[in-house]
Amino acid sequence: MARHTLAACLLAMVFASFAPGGVPQAQTAGTADAAASVAVPGFWDPKRRPERPDVTRLPMQIRFVTTDDYPPFSFRDEGGRPAGFNVDIARAICTELAITCTLEVMPFDALVAALDEGKADAAIAGIAITPLSRQAVEFTDRYFRSPARFVSRRGGTVAAVTPDAIASRKVGVVTGTAHEAYLRSFFAEADIRSFPSPEAARDALQKGEVDLVFGDGVQLALWLNGTMSAGCCAFVGGPFTESLFFGEGMGIAVKQGNDALRQSLNYALAQLWEEGVYTDLYLRWFPISVY
Template identity: 45%
Template sequence: MPKTEASKTDASKTDTSKSAAPGVMVPNLWNPRSRQERLEAPQTGRPVRFLTDDEFPPLHFSGPDGTPTGFVVELARAVCERLSITCTVQARRFDTLLDALAERQGDVVAAAIPLTPALRARFLATRPYFRWPARFAARSDRGLPAPSAEALAGRTVAVLGGSAHAAYLKAFFPKALAKDFTDLSAAQGALKRGETDYLFSDGLTLALWIGGTEAEGCCGFLGGDYLENRYFGEGIGFVARREDVALSRALDDALQRLWDEGKYTEIYLRFFPVSPF
């Protein structure tokens, strides 16, 4: 399986990725050995109703015409096309999505709800189609080395105090000098001003900042991604009711095929010009 361009420390051995465009890494979250005969979605006589939230770009948000869009939403639409089924997408408040699914107001949740044991005890979920990589960022003009336990010794690293990223830094980069911040924008500002050597945080949020106007091109990712489940979770997948086994398995199969056919990569590049991976 292909490797990411960036080298990884032993603490960051995770899913593999591939480079689909110069400097853009696309995560490969599928196991090629799990391929099977094509699974058909059950025919219910009505559209499969996807539920999402419209306030979390670039994963799911309201488009210019008010229609839900985003990486997760367009992936759901591609899955429906791949399965040759009719689907609808309805936006609801994020904290009501799982209850709406349980009350049969929809059939599948397509939103950034973390996959956890508690969620799996209540619902079925596909394998993750997106995960939350942790990344190091640094000023682009400093020429700092790629992060490793040795390279970070004695160097300052901004983290959110009490976060999973702070705990990971302490466990795997014990000689780094952690600088705790209470909010990410303050940590980003400190990195931009050169008041800290590195920033270690959620890759998605950092990617949006690095590619946005606020960073003013100051900074970029350094090193690889870190996806340790115990610290950063399993990621997100499509969520269905426990009795809808055939639908959940068909969604899983369709996701694998979208990856194989390059459709996943096509959608990913539309919404992640700076990849979190």
């Protein structure tokens, strides 16, 4: 099954940048001000409102499973407790549905088997929605998507990102990734420099060896918000979300045929967005928006 990947070393960046806390219940004035300056993505159509579920059709409790190696979505905090955007979303869903939930941490490769064998009801672990993963599980509506982004040094001369604007510019990207394939397809006139890892590409940007880096928006946002970037750089241009290259996003996985739970989760996710809870959680975990 496909999954978005983030370097494990980002755990240190997460611990340095975010503090654990309870699930917000409503959007505050401060959050509203922050949302005005940070782009919060909305994945729900206001014209399409899922029906309120009949919770009597659900089990007595929802057994969520996640992983602990995917910051800032799911990891263990300094006290060893599960934490992250996915963890908070799961808790908020249970509050919205007024149902008891449990959360178990397990390896990513064990998630589908846990659903199939009835050991878990829902997996919220950064699972990418792809044709292959749809063969194994069913998904809720998308609740997150990590776009591709460009980053440049502050004070640099790159003000916009178009094929013409960055023609002949040195652009760093990780070799063999969808981001490299996208660059070579749509920014072929750029001077594309391939690197073995995101860290190597970012290091080259800090040293001035490349003018831009193109990569995963979440990785780059965490780096920009952490200490390792030393405030050197910033996003430039907008997000790139072409599904052919970067996927459809993330959904909560349930066992095939479990429509009652899937529809209930869809209802809860839509309500979290409408009530501002999703925005609160997004701003907590992504203070530098990936969009």
